[in-house]
């Protein structure tokens with residue numbers, strides 16, 4: 001069946017009807033916030049510019065004093081002794097030694113400049129608009145997710161390229177207009193995030209790059225760096241030790257000792273590694289143990305990632321749409337007077353489950369308005385965790401709920417959905433419109449939209465389960481076709497997908513497992529309208545047949 005993969009897996013359900021303000025992970029989970037962060041950095045650049053100006057002036061003043069005094073020494077004090085007899089020369093020498101040197105040496109100016117620079121930073125910090133450690137870790141995890149799901153080469157990423165090895169050759173799967181290479185310190189940070197999660201599969205790869213780049217920098221000092229070659233060697237050696245590559249752990253530790261010979265911990269490690277190698281000499285064919293860490297979705301992961309990686313694989317393994325006569329395109333008006341003059345382009349994508357794509361469901365300006373209206377309400381998306389709601393690694397995005405009264409546009413969207421589907425989308429028979437924005441590597445791993453357990457908070461509306469999903473692609477900006485479980489390219493922009501989540505007997509349809517692949521590039525916004533069972537009794541016939 002097209003666009004879906006079957007699974008009996010039914011753990012996660014989106015339950016995010018109640019907004020909980022989260023104080024962590026505010027930035028990396030939404031690209032909107034990342035954009036705002038660039039404005040914050042602009043402020044810091046201005047502060048740094050002022051600081052550099054002031055410090056340069058200070059150094060100029062110092063250089064002037066240096067030039068004056070050294071010139072005096074070469075011309076007057078080293079000159080004819082008569083020069084020293086000049087009382088003015090004697091006076092100025094004494095004055096300099098008694099006062100000028102002291103003023104110079106104990107000048108507060110450097111400190112004042114630093115203080116002004118720090119105050120500027122603290123103002124920005126107080127605004128609360130700086131990323132937190134969780135954001136940095138989240139962004140690093142986002143990069144590693146992209147690496148895994150799209151099978152990207154770390155070496156390529158470090159050079160600013162998004163490449164995958166295909167038939168032995170690196171192929172660019174996305175060519176950014178501006179390519180940003182990573183530094184040894186950038187790689188160190190990503191590696192360290194993995195290391196702290198005891199994920200040595202990723203830490204080895206990123207720290208290898210870090211060590212290589214730090215070595216290349218040949219000890220050049222960068223004031224902004226967090227780590228050093230020694231730090232990277234230390235973490236990399238331990239990561240190799242943990243993955244069973246003792247001899248490499250040993251040689252890296254020895255290299256580290258060249259830089260820091262008295263490091264007792266590393267000296268001990270070296271002893272330990274040497275002992276281990278004597279006791280258990282490495283086999284040539286030894287498995288290095290570099291395996292991706294298990295995730296909760298292992299059962300569906302391979303299929304999911306394959307779908308994310310390529311539409312071709314998906315399309316080639318399934319009948320093309322035009323080969324199945326039951327799948328068609330038409331201009332659709334649902335016999336609604338409101339659509340007679342402006343029917344919508346409908347594309348039936350799948351019969352089981354029934355999935356329809358409505359092209360140009362919204363206009364570009366409506367999309368902009370939806371995003372604007374959602375901005376202030378965006379909060380970290382949550383999912384059901386038993387009877388509670390919580391953030392989860394398998395859903396990284398921010399979302400906001402928009403009532404139909406938020407703006408006439410939202411009310412009109414509701415009407416349009418009803419015109420197309422004949423379904424009642426008035427509260428409480430449908431939830432408010434949920435607008436979602438993804439951040440760096442943001443994703444929503446395979447899930448069902450309907451509740452799969454009777455205790456789900458989704459039933460708090462007392463209108464049954466989510467019988468259908470109407471999902472609007474508000475914005476899918478990408479140079480590379482953003483691939484999704486529902487393959488998505490720019491034709492999806494402003495389009496909407498509709499599908500039934502439940503069989504006619506009210507049971508969840510296991511074939512509606514779907515996902516939002518990690519966003520490789522661009523800014524992805526979707527809006528969900530979840531329609532409930534109650535209120536649709538006269539629109540959707542019930543049936544005891546579990547197949548229907």
Ligand SMILES: O=C(O)CCC(=O)C(=O)O
Nearest residue numbers: 014444484515516526528
């Ligand atoms: O982002 C997507 O493409 C899918 C989103 C989704 O499935 C959801 O929000 O429930």
Ligand SMILES: [Fe+2]
Nearest residue numbers: 447448449514
């Ligand atoms: Fe969903």
